[in-house]
Amino acid sequence: MxxxxxxxxxxxxxxxxxxxxxxxxxxxxxxxxxxxxxxxxxxxxxxxxxxxxxxxxxxxxxxxxxxxxxxxxxxxxxxxxxxxxxxxxxxxxxxxxxxxxxGVGWWQWPALTSDYHTAVGQQQHITLADGSRVTLNSGSALSVAYSAGERRVILQSGEALFEPVADPQRPFVVQADAQYLHSAASAFSLRRDGSRLTVVVREGQVQFTGDHAPVLLQADQRLQYQSGQPLLAQQAVDAASLTAWQRGKLIFNGRPLGEVIGELERYQHGRILISDSQLAALAISGVFDLHDPQGSLQALQQRYPLQVTYLPWLAVLH
Known part of the structure; x- marks a missing residue:
C-alpha cells in the first residue's frame, strides 16, 4: 500500500x-x-x-x-x-x-495477582501443601489462602478441576467472587465465564453457597449460576465427558457446532468464527484433541459439510 x-x-x-x-x-x-x-x-x-x-x-x-x-x-x-x-x-x-x-489478553491481570496461572492452550497440574490436587485449565488463574482452620483456594479466572484430600478439621473451600464450594473427598470442576459459574461434580458431593440458598450437588450433576439471576436447578450430566479436558480431550455428542467451536477457541490464540446461524446449529459428535485445535478444525472439515478459511489470527467456518 x-x-x-x-x-x-x-x-x-x-x-x-x-x-x-x-x-x-x-x-x-x-x-x-x-x-x-x-x-x-x-x-x-x-x-x-x-x-x-x-x-x-x-x-x-x-x-x-x-x-x-x-x-x-x-x-x-x-x-x-x-x-x-x-x-x-x-x-x-x-x-x-x-x-x-x-480473547487473548483478558486473563493477564488475574495472572499477575495469582499464585498459579496458565496461558491460552496451557494446563497445569498442581499439588497443594495438604496433598489436594488441582488441574488448571487453559487461560486460568488461581490463588491459595490456606489457614489453620480452612483450606481456601480462589479461582480468579478460567476453569479448574479440584480433587481435595479429606480433612474434617480443615474444610476445603473454593471461592469465586462471593460464591463458595465446600467439599471433602471428591472431584469437581468450577468454570468462570465472566459472572457466570458452572460447577460439575465428577465424584463425591459438593455444597454450593453464596447469595442464595445452599445447594448440595452429587456426582454427575452440573449447576450453572449467573450473578443477579435465579439459581438454576441441577442437571444430570456425564461428568467424565465434561471434565475430559483434564485428559487432553474434548468430547461432544450431538452438540451444536457453535458450542463446539466455543470450546475449541478456548485453547488457541485468535478467533474462530462461524458464517451463519444455520451452520452454527449443525449437530456435532466426536472426540477432539484440545492440544491441536487446528487439527480439530481439519477433522470437522473432513466429516461435515463445511469449509475453513484461515487468516492471520482468524479462522472462518462457512
Missing part, C-alpha cells in the same frame, strides 16, 4: 502490511468504522484498481466482511469499531484482531 496517494496517518497500515489480503482487510475495517473520510474512500477505490491482484483481494475481503456480519462476534467488533478512533488502534486491526484481542 505504499503506492497510496494519502499520507500514512490517513490510511490503514502502509509499509507494515504483510500482504494484499491483510491490506484489503484493513480497508474493510476502516470503511466500516464510521470514521472513513471521502478522501480515504477515494483512495480505497484507487488502491483496488492498482492491479487485478488488488481487485481480487478487495473482493475477497468484502465477501468475508459480509459473512462475518452475520455473527455475534462481528456485531461486537463493529460496535467497538464505531466507538473507537482509527488512528489510535494498533496495526493488528488489519486482520480483525480487534475481535481477537478480547
Amino acid at each position: 505504499s503506492d497510496s496517494p494519502l499520507p500514512a496517518a490517513d490510511i490503514p497500515m502502509t509499509e507494515h502490511s504483510q500482504s494484499l489480503e491483510d491490506a484489503a482487510l484493513e480497508w474493510q475495517v476502516l470503511l466500516h468504522s464510521g470514521n472513513a473520510t471521502a478522501a480515504q474512500r477515494m483512495a480505497y477505490q484507487q488502491w483496488r484498481q492498482t492491479s487485478p491482484a488488488h481487485a481480487a483481494a478487495a473482493q475477497e475481503a468484502q465477501q468475508l466482511w459480509g459473512d462475518l456480519g452475520q455473527t455475534r462476534a462481528a456485531e461486537q467488533h463493529r460496535a467497538a469499531t464505531a466507538t473507537g478512533s482509527w488512528r489510535g488502534w494498533p496495526a493488528l486491526v488489519a486482520s480483525l484482531v480487534l475481535a481477537v484481542a478480547s
Whole structure:
C-alpha cells in the first residue's frame, strides 16, 4: 500500500502490511468504522484498481466482511469499531484482531495477582501443601489462602478441576467472587465465564453457597449460576465427558457446532468464527484433541459439510 496517494496517518497500515489480503482487510475495517473520510474512500477505490491482484483481494475481503456480519462476534467488533478512533488502534486491526484481542489478553491481570496461572492452550497440574490436587485449565488463574482452620483456594479466572484430600478439621473451600464450594473427598470442576459459574461434580458431593440458598450437588450433576439471576436447578450430566479436558480431550455428542467451536477457541490464540446461524446449529459428535485445535478444525472439515478459511489470527467456518 505504499503506492497510496494519502499520507500514512490517513490510511490503514502502509509499509507494515504483510500482504494484499491483510491490506484489503484493513480497508474493510476502516470503511466500516464510521470514521472513513471521502478522501480515504477515494483512495480505497484507487488502491483496488492498482492491479487485478488488488481487485481480487478487495473482493475477497468484502465477501468475508459480509459473512462475518452475520455473527455475534462481528456485531461486537463493529460496535467497538464505531466507538473507537482509527488512528489510535494498533496495526493488528488489519486482520480483525480487534475481535481477537478480547480473547487473548483478558486473563493477564488475574495472572499477575495469582499464585498459579496458565496461558491460552496451557494446563497445569498442581499439588497443594495438604496433598489436594488441582488441574488448571487453559487461560486460568488461581490463588491459595490456606489457614489453620480452612483450606481456601480462589479461582480468579478460567476453569479448574479440584480433587481435595479429606480433612474434617480443615474444610476445603473454593471461592469465586462471593460464591463458595465446600467439599471433602471428591472431584469437581468450577468454570468462570465472566459472572457466570458452572460447577460439575465428577465424584463425591459438593455444597454450593453464596447469595442464595445452599445447594448440595452429587456426582454427575452440573449447576450453572449467573450473578443477579435465579439459581438454576441441577442437571444430570456425564461428568467424565465434561471434565475430559483434564485428559487432553474434548468430547461432544450431538452438540451444536457453535458450542463446539466455543470450546475449541478456548485453547488457541485468535478467533474462530462461524458464517451463519444455520451452520452454527449443525449437530456435532466426536472426540477432539484440545492440544491441536487446528487439527480439530481439519477433522470437522473432513466429516461435515463445511469449509475453513484461515487468516492471520482468524479462522472462518462457512
